[in-house]
Amino acid sequence: MIQALVSSIVLIILAPFIGGLLCGIDRKLTARMQNRIGPPILQPFYDVLKLWGKQPMISSSLQPVLASSYFLFSVVALALLVFRQDLLLAIFTMALADVSLVLGSFSARSPYSYIGGRRELLQILSYEPILILTAVGFYLLIKSFVIENLFKAGITPIAYLPGFFLALLLVLPIEARKSPFDISASHHAHQEIVRGVFTEFSGFNLALIELGHWVKLIFFLSILALFFTPNLILGSFIAFIAFFASMLIDNIFARLTWKSMLKITWSVGLALILVNIALLLHLGV
Amino acid sequence: MGLIDKARIKSPWILHVNCGGCNGCDIEILACLTPRFDIERFGMLNIGNPKHADILLVTGPANRRNARMLKNLYEQTPDPKVVMAVGTCACTGGMFHNCPNVLGGIDKVIPVDVYVPGCAARPEAIIDGVVLALQKLAEKARGGRK
């Protein structure tokens, strides 16, 4: 009992670090794919530390609170997941973090920031339904929304819920801010809307947002890993592979418009899920 | 704090400002991003936003129209920061230096830390300049605290 508590807390504390490492490896591999050397793997940590040491510059008095909220609410949502609570509740709690970011980006009266915020809302509109339906998919399988019961049930979800898994893979690029769906905050020097959602954040605010992004990434990958219970090692491995697959797609594809993003995620994503549900009902699960 | 100072040198983000030059130096700067020179291996990113930048890479001469813009961008960049004048036009005005609207090099508008002459400045020279700029950045950060 104590051991479970300690290991959960360790996991929550490690999450930003693992997320940062993933982003670092991502940049390194991207560089190698482009025939470059690329930054060191620990680069994201240097970035965050440097940002923390910058002179604080604020475009809106609410930004610090909202940037911190983005990071801290992500941690709360991850904690709900790690402590094996209700999956649907964890997903709704993550929405608190998302809304904080949107509020922060709208609060600075800047065209780039505002447009980024609007696009961020559309991104949320794209992936949130699929996340919620994933929780419903788990329910259909184990008749409970609580993750603890997923471990008790002894079923491996991926065998029954491949459609849901594929739909999640479809929205992973949105979560990881990668092409073709990185429309609100172009990472890594793309400059369509300057830095979109992140334009007006700087210094320690941006550092907090980076940390929040890493935690959100781990949250999403954890849900992917849950498809492979009880073998979580395999699940994590597959989740990392999925992340790098989205990185590969990032390097191949160009960014799409928000209309295409909505159309693709809602049509293909929902179709995958509905087909899966139909199969589940047919098999009498 | 040693860790943050180390991080500052390892993660310099660039704001590339063109003050109205011929674009020759701009292309050389962008060439630095290509696989041949790859400045991202030093952690450098071409961030288009002054609020996120550490190093201002300025090309082109300062003139009456863009003086205000350059000053605004300089002020919007948080400390610690360094300014690099890339190319002869940015250093002294170059071949435009006697034109009626040209004020001269960008040091007429904002304080410059590193001058990289050349027309156009070669990527190797730009990288040398950035390394110098990073040392200056570390000094500024330390000096700012004394």
Added chain:
Amino acid sequence: MSAQPLATSLIVLPVILAIISAFSYNKALRYAVVYSTFILLTLISAWLLTYGPFTLTYPPSADLLVTILDFLLLFYFLYIGFIRKHVLVILLTLLQIAPLAYFEAIAHEIHVSPTIIVDYLSITMCLIICVIGSLICVYALSYMEEHEEHLHLKKTRQPRFFFYMILFLGAMNGVVLSNNVYWLYFFWEVTTLCCYQLIRHDETEQAEKNALLALWMGLIGGVAFVVAMFVGLLELNTLAIFDILRAHPSIFSALFLALLSLAAFTKSAQVPFHSWLLGAMIAPTPVSALLHSSTMVKAGVYLILRIAPGLRLLTPLSYAVASVGALSFLTTSILAISQRESKRILAYSTIGNLGLIILCAGINTPLTLLAAMLLLVFHAMSKGLLFLGAGIVENRVLTRNIEDWEGLLMKYPLTTTIMLIGMAMMFLPPFGMLLGKWLAIEAVASSPISAAISFVIILVIGGAATTLFWSKWMAHMLCHPPTLKQLKVEKLPIPYIVSTFSITALDIIFSALAAIIVAALALPALKPWYSIGLSLPLLNILLSVGSFVTWPLMAALALVLIIAWAIAKSKKGIVAPPYLCGEHIEQDPYSFTTTADKPIRFDVANIFFDKSLGEPRLNKIITAIGVLLLILVFSAVV
């Protein structure tokens, strides 16, 4: 206090107070009456809560009084129809008067006993009506003063206003206490009267038009009630609702319940009857808060919740009712995205949430009914608060266009914070509305209905739409240029502070301790009819299918905000203008320098999806589908 004074005072005391306020041209008297209403009604409803359920039978003289008053009311409606030359009103009133006269001729042996049945559903509704309703009346004291100042009225119309507002509270209490369907119908019509008079309060042409729209749609409900009474009298031999609920299901009980459902749909402005609620937004904001979000429209969902136990064995009818709710929830949530007027967004959101409650009630499992009750309670609080806040804003910025509400946080920090808290309470965890929505998704997913998944998808899509329009509205109110001068908190009149702060406090406390609402109100209300597998470990909510840690999440929210504030305070930042490619202007944060060194203003605009998701495009289709679903409801009777 024994049962009879308790029940009678809940209905009659507001009538007396209303009559006093009809003569309260003196401001001090008016304040005294309204504050007394608040205090007395709160005390009585609290007493009711501690007293618990009971039944009460009034003597036949009370039945006679109700009959006389009802006919007077119907003739008054007829009179309105004639002087406004409105054919539908005349027609629908005659369709009630004539049958009712015949009804009186043949029905004088029927005496319904008990007249009044109070169970925990009634108690919950009474608490909402008495506490939230009277708080809104307190709010109206300041609002109507400011409102009449803006209109430059020479003679105040507030006495008439408060007469109908407080009378309405008594009528609503009557609706939720009645077992006799005739009494329920009578009180229902009184609420329609109050609705009509309050919508047309400002006496402009548009107000009169919209009031008549509300009137005839409400009268459709009245006609439905009359037909239901005939069914009850002739086929079921009773006018007691509880007897019909307990009776063996038959085609006639199904017809009775379907007719009551139709009345509920008209009162709750479900699609296809949604247009009257949108038109009602022209009324002064306290009217919108009281009638059209917290209370009167709740009469409709109250009725659906009341008859839900009777619909258990009538599954096709029950699911047809659920579909009507589902359609309303989905379509109005989407329509709210394209709206620019603050009260229209709130109106669409209200219709959507009522649809959600009806959806849950129609699916008719113990968990969905629990979800419906939680949504009922929390929506009354949150939406009431939002309308109160919207009214305060409107009286200050004199516009309802939310695009003009940009940066309101800097101009009116206190009011905007109230609005922001209200909006956050509508869709963010750990607040009660999200608890209800979470429970609705889990309950619908775990219901035995074979179409459960399609209802879940409707819930998810509607939920996504609500997240979109609340977030974008919240965010736009925060959008301001970066002047970091000290925020000046504006002074609000006491009635505003009392009403908004009380409702906010109640909502936050009961969101964190939702287990109390579940244990004290919801579970006892459902226990006589349903068995629920639910436990409340450490005051959190644990179902067989899911768990919701209410107060830990609320504590986490508080902790996050404290830490965030501490981080913000520790890093004192300098002000930086927004990035405009270096062309920002220090003195004028709304402009940038363009060619020829000229400053030009820039605007930031929100997303509305006018063309694809706007009313012109969607309204006709939605109304058509709504009518089809109504036909479905009645065909499910057979």
